Amino acid sequence: MSQDKEPRRRFLRQVLAIVPAASTLGGATTVAVSQAAMADSSEPGKPRAYTPTYFTAAEWAFLNAAVDHLIPSDQYGAGALETGVPEFIDRQMETPYGAGKLWYMQGPFHPDSVPELGYQLSLVPRDIYRQGIAACNDWCSKNHGKVFAELDKAKQLEVLKMMDGGKISFETVPAKTFFNFMLGNTKEGYFADPMYGGNQKMGGWKMVGFPGARADFADWVDQYNVKYPYGPVSILGEKG
Secondary structure (H helix, E strand, C coil), X not given: CCCCXXXXXXXXXXXXXXXXXXXXXXCCCCCCCCHHHHCCCCCCCCCCCCCCCCCCHHHHHHHHHHHHHHCCCECCEXXXXXXCHHHHXXXXXXXXXXXXXXXXXXXXXXXXXXXXXXXXXXXXXHHHHHHHHHHHHHHHHHHHCCCHHHCCHHHXXXXXHXXXXXXXXXXXXXXXXXXXXXXXXXXXXXXXXXXXXXXXXXXXXXXXXXXXXXXXXXXXXXXXXXXXXXXXXXXXXXXX
């Protein structure tokens, strides 16, 4: 990602404009609010301790390495890792969204159809991640001698770009489809309310100056070109 401040902020603002604070881009279902979401005792600049419930250790290592490239931290703000995006994605896998229960999942399936017809695979998000990670690790092992998480940063970024460009072929799931799901869920976790696991310490909201779930802005309606002086507030009342 570019180290230039304004392009990064512009990209994140564009994402935020289409992600409601209390929901997500792809229709991912909300999850039960955990006690951890209400009491964050993690060190500054680090996500709180979390043990994944869906992803295996190898899958968790892949996910952490991948999302670190999708929204990296820099001098302007926290990235996907620092804001707990992997936790958000893991928790989403245990919802009806993760199991595909919100979708029509009866055949026939036409994976080679035009994009205008929407998602056409028989795989639900849980399967896309499980099979996509396994396929990517297998591809990396065959071509580079190591699984994705063990590659150096430059090689990891190269692999992700190839997946995004459809230049890698996986047998179980299209590489670009897997990449798009991971990218979409990463954006969701970065900007969703902290009660869902990601955007911890409201790092995503702070990056773009989003005030969160504050209930009253009456004093600021007529104050144009004035910087809002207060930090964001989450749905549960946490202050950033």
